[in-house]
Amino acid sequence: MHVRRSTCIPSPSNFSGPQSLFLNRFGHSCRGNLSFSIPRFAARCSQADQIRVRWGGIQEPGTLETRIVGLGNHVRGASGHPDVVNFSGVKDPVAQVMDEATGELIYAVRRAVGSLQPKVLRERPHTVNLSKSGRGKLLKSLMPIDGLRSLRKIAFCSARPAFPILNRQPSSSMTRSMTRMILSLLLFTVFSPLASVAAGKHLFILSGQSNMNGLKPERSFIPEVEKAFGKEGVIVVKDAQNGSPIRNWYRDWKCPEGSKKPKVRKPFGHLYDQLMKKVRPAIEGQKLASVTFVWMQGERDAMEGYSAAYAESFQGLLGQLKEDLKRDDVYFVLGRISDFGLQNEKLPDWAKVRDVQVKLAEEDPMGDWVDTDEFNGTSNRLHYSSAGYKAMGEAFAKKAIALING
Numbered sequence: 001m002h003v004r005r006s007t008c009i010p011s012p013s014n015f016s017g018p019q020s021l022f023l024n025r026f027g028h029s030c031r032g033n034l035s036f037s038i039p040r041f042a043a044r045c046s047q048a049d050q051i052r053v054r055w056g057g058i059q060e061p062g063t064l065e066t067r068i069v070g071l072g073n074h075v076r077g078a079s080g081h082p083d084v085v086n087f088s089g090v091k092d093p094v095a096q097v098m099d100e101a102t103g104e105l106i107y108a109v110r111r112a113v114g115s116l117q118p119k120v121l122r123e124r125p126h127t128v129n130l131s132k133s134g135r136g137k138l139l140k141s142l143m144p145i146d147g148l149r150s151l152r153k154i155a156f157c158s159a160r161p162a163f164p165i166l167n168r169q170p171s172s173s174m175t176r177s178m179t180r181m182i183l184s185l186l187l188f189t190v191f192s193p194l195a196s197v198a199a200g201k202h203l204f205i206l207s208g209q210s211n212m213n214g215l216k217p218e219r220s221f222i223p224e225v226e227k228a229f230g231k232e233g234v235i236v237v238k239d240a241q242n243g244s245p246i247r248n249w250y251r252d253w254k255c256p257e258g259s260k261k262p263k264v265r266k267p268f269g270h271l272y273d274q275l276m277k278k279v280r281p282a283i284e285g286q287k288l289a290s291v292t293f294v295w296m297q298g299e300r301d302a303m304e305g306y307s308a309a310y311a312e313s314f315q316g317l318l319g320q321l322k323e324d325l326k327r328d329d330v331y332f333v334l335g336r337i338s339d340f341g342l343q344n345e346k347l348p349d350w351a352k353v354r355d356v357q358v359k360l361a362e363e364d365p366m367g368d369w370v371d372t373d374e375f376n377g378t379s380n381r382l383h384y385s386s387a388g389y390k391a392m393g394e395a396f397a398k399k400a401i402a403l404i405n406g
Contacts, residue, residue: 093136096129100141120144137406200289202229203282204400205321206238207249207275208297211335211372211384211392213240215296220393228401233289237282239275245300246310249275250317256308272317276324291325292400293318296335296372296392298353299382303341307352314360331403333396334361334369340382368399 096108097118106120120126120142128139204225206212215221217236225234245262247253251269255261301310314334322330336357341350361369375388384392 093130096131098127098129100125100127118142139406200287201232202234202404203279203286203288203291204234204236204294205275205279205291206236206240206294206296206396207271208240208295208335209244209300210240210242210382211299211338211389212238212294212296213242214384214389215240215393215396216389217393220390221294221397224394224397225401228397228405235282235286237275237278239271239278240296241271241274243300244271244297245304245306246297246313246317248272249297250313251320252316253313254309256306259305259308262304262306269320272320288325288327290329290331290404291321291327292331292333292403293321294333294335294396294400296396298337298357299340302337302347302350302353305349307349307356310353310356311360314357330366331400332361332364332367333399333403334358334367335372335392335396336369338372338376338380338382338384340376340380366403368403370395370399 094108095118097106097120098104099106099120099122101122101124106126118126118128123144125141125143128142130137130139202225204221206215206217206221215238217238222234222236225236241248247262247268248266248271249269251267251272253268295314298310301307301313318330318332322328334357336354337350341347344350358369361367370392372384372388372392375384375392376382377385377388
């Protein structure tokens with residue numbers, strides 16, 4: 001692909017607003033990308049309306065970095081700012097801002113480190129795409145707002161392919177209809193099950209105590225994730241044990257100060273070891289696009305009064321999984337324990353465990369939680385009905401898919 005060191009494109013007489021095109025080219029092995037903006041319609045051919053591209057700045061093998069010099073659309077006067085976006089799991093992604101009304105790419109900027117508050121040129125919905133090295137997140141329907149802005153937290157994993165290559169510079173005569181067609185094709189490529197399989201398989205690890213044991217993944221969970229990622233694009237492993245506290249998974253569990261120590265029959269973490277004996281052979285030789293941990297447990301800890309140790313124990317359990325799988329980008333979905341013990345004065349830790357589970361999920365951009373209160377029927381039983389387990393499996397799958405798809 002040939003690129004001049006500076007480019008300026010005159011504006012047609014019937015268009016006054018600044019727009020831009022975005023080109024993306026991958027380096028060797030798709031490990032990095034080369035990106036730059038070219039103003040599609042500039043008011044006049046001047047230094048302020050030129051983009052200069054400098055090659056170099058190698059960050060890793062196969063990566064070419066560009067820097068934008070001069071005034072681009074991202075620093076022009078803006079009509080407003082949508083939400084602030086905080087992201088984790090990737091450094092210096094490319095941010096593309098798209099006008100949803102026209103399908104146009106307004107501009108693209110690089111090195112949006114840690115957070116992004118995009119400028120928009122018109123007061124209408126916009127889409128922001130963050131992408132780098134085969135990973136991407138798409139945020140839709142962002143509106144410019146006044147006053148206090150909400151904070152969006154997103155996290156990256158290797159599951160999502162980046163935008164495809166545009167092999168040559170589009171001409172200034174590209175029509176809006178063609179742009180919309182290209183965007184539709186790009187979105188299909190990003191979200192289709194075939195693209196997911198090419199990037200690797202999605203691993204789902206299901207574990208917990210009795211209410212996870214009652215779940216039959218083949219009836220609810222597996223059909224949902226196969227629908228999203230294809231039958232050949234998923235691996236589902238489940239191992240659960242009735243009546244088990246979290247210390248049976250977390251090796252370094254510590255009894256809360258002032259609490260009576262439990263009777264220990266087996267080493268802490270023995271159920272985790274049992275779980276990993278199923279996981280390892282299931283993923284041997286497989287390329288993984290993502291890993292999601294689905295956890296339905298906590299009733300035993302609430303009954304024993306160990307809510308004070310639950311947050312640290314779950315985070316430690318998640319840390320064990322990340323270390324063993326050698327990846328930091330592990331999603332998780334927590335099933336909040338049901339309302340079974342809320343009215344029982346002898347179970348003061350029941351509500352505390354519920355609160356801890358919600359907090360764990362809501363404070364981590366890689367996590368989410370499922371409300372199980374409707375799965376145990378009108379009598380609020382400890383265990384769920386057959387229909388409840390089916391609904392729980394579907395709810396777990398939907399949350400997991402949403403995390404992976406961003």
